[in-house]
Amino acid sequence: xxxxxxxxxxxxxxxxxxxGEPVDxxxxxxxxxxxxxxxxxxxxxxxxxxxxxxxxxxLPERSTGSVMAARRSASRDRSASVLPxxxxxxxxxxxxxxxxxxxxxxxxxxxxxxxxxxxxxAPLIGPGVLEAWEGLADSLxxxxxxxxxxxxxxxWLAWWLHQQEWLLE
Amino acid sequence: MKLDxxxxxxxxxxxxxxxxxxxxxxQAFGLLVTRHQGVVRALLRRLAGGDAAWADELAQEAFLRxxxxxxxxxxxxxxxxxxxxxxxxVFLEQRRRGDAQLQAQTQALSDEAELQMAAGLMAQADHVLxxxxxxxxxxxxxxxxxxxxxxxxxxxxxxxxGDLSHAEAALxxxxxLGTLKTHLLRGRAKLETALAAWAPRQPLxxxx
Numbered sequence: 001x002x003x004x005x006x007x008x009x010x011x012x013x014x015x016x017x018x019x020g021e022p023v024d025x026x027x028x029x030x031x032x033x034x035x036x037x038x039x040x041x042x043x044x045x046x047x048x049x050x051x052x053x054x055x056x057x058x059l060p061e062r063s064t065g066s067v068m069a070a071r072r073s074a075s076r077d078r079s080a081s082v083l084p085x086x087x088x089x090x091x092x093x094x095x096x097x098x099x100x101x102x103x104x105x106x107x108x109x110x111x112x113x114x115x116x117x118x119x120x121x122a123p124l125i126g127p128g129v130l131e132a133w134e135g136l137a138d139s140l141x142x143x144x145x146x147x148x149x150x151x152x153x154x155x156w157l158a159w160w161l162h163q164q165e166w167l168l169e
Numbered sequence: 170m171k172l173d174x175x176x177x178x179x180x181x182x183x184x185x186x187x188x189x190x191x192x193x194x195x196q197a198f199g200l201l202v203t204r205h206q207g208v209v210r211a212l213l214r215r216l217a218g219g220d221a222a223w224a225d226e227l228a229q230e231a232f233l234r235x236x237x238x239x240x241x242x243x244x245x246x247x248x249x250x251x252x253x254x255x256x257x258x259v260f261l262e263q264r265r266r267g268d269a270q271l272q273a274q275t276q277a278l279s280d281e282a283e284l285q286m287a288a289g290l291m292a293q294a295d296h297v298l299x300x301x302x303x304x305x306x307x308x309x310x311x312x313x314x315x316x317x318x319x320x321x322x323x324x325x326x327x328x329x330x331g332d333l334s335h336a337e338a339a340l341x342x343x344x345x346l347g348t349l350k351t352h353l354l355r356g357r358a359k360l361e362t363a364l365a366a367w368a369p370r371q372p373l374x375x376x377x
Contacts, residue, residue, distance in 0.1 A: 032368050032369055033357060033360055033361050033364065033368075034329075036306075036310075036364065036367060037325070037329040037330075037360075038329060040306065040307065040310050040329075041211060041329050041330040041332075043303060043307065044211035044214065044215065044307070044330065045207030045208060045210070045211045046206075046207060046210050046211065046214075046221075047207075048203055048206060048207075051202070051206050051210065051225065051228070051229075052199050052202040052203045052206060053199075054229065055199075055202050055206075055229055055232045055233070056195060056198075056199050056202070058229060058233060059195060059198070059233065059236055060236075060237070
């Protein structure tokens with residue numbers, strides 16, 4: 001039922017309107033006219049009869065960019081998320097952590113490739129420090145296997161989930 | 170647009186809007202059109218002086234603008250209020266522009282439709298001697314609205330057909346709140362006089 005501002009129907013006055021002004025009472029008018037206008041407004045509403053279909057035919061395609069922007073905006077809006085707040089806050093940090101660990105892995109791979117295949121001297125390293133670099137590489141491997149690799153996987157997974165959050169909504 | 174889960178559950182418009190904005194779900198927008206086309210078209214028909222064809226053109230333009238500017242809807246008002254504001258703007262723009270060409274074209278179509286409707290009514294009149302009260306009241310209502318000034322008619326139509334509060338109607342019409350109330354006051358007074366025949370009869374007081 002529509003709410004029509006009438007002085008004779010309690011509660012119909014909107015909250016954003018100051019009450020008690022002399023012009024208010026005069027503007028509301030008598031009840032029968034308000035009822036008649038309200039009834040007529042409902043009777044006037046036409047059936048669809050293909051109107052919606054006609055509107056849909058003239059709608060332009062929305063650009064992919066605007067849709068992506070809307071998605072990004074929605075994913076930034078925490079109140080729209082179905083994930084717990086703490087998880088939504090932590091996800092980006094985990095993502096960054098995953099990126100850092102990935103970079104470290106790449107560095108380790110580069111060093112390993114530079115050090116291990118070197119039957120003789122490594123390209124950038126003097127022959128005297130070969131053992132030291134091998135020790136460092138072994139240490140990195142152990143640390144990665146125990147701590148960094150799971151964190152990297154978790155970080156990437158978290159970042160991906162954060163990006164795909166709209167799928168869950 | 171700030172939305173929370175509770176609001177999404179309560180207001181189906183918000184859920185549909187989110188589908189349109191995030192996934193470009195045109196079917197969801199079609200549902201929005203279906204839900205609100207009745208109010209928008211009825212309001213525009215009364216604003217357009219009963220010209221149904223022109224009003225439907227304006228309604229199509231209003232929905233098109235709404236679709237193109239969905240990013241501008243921040244959820245501070247109801248979607249229907251926002252939509253009616255757009256429809257009112259479209260009408261006022263056309264009015265100011267004096268788009269006589271479009272109006273003339275649609276008026277021709279409207280006249281043709283009215284002739285067909287009149288022919289149908291005449292055929293029905295063979296069986297029914299008088300128009301139903303509903304149709305008669307609708308016609309009288311339009312005549313009464315036509316008697317009002319432009320500002321008075323817009324104030325009345327937005328308040329009753331658009332179901333807007335005084336503040337919302339004033340915002341949509343771009344006039345001060347007090348001015349809108351004055352237009353409402355005068356418009357209602359004229360309507361009461363013009364539609365007095367439709368007023369319910371007061372029971373006579375018993376003589377003491």
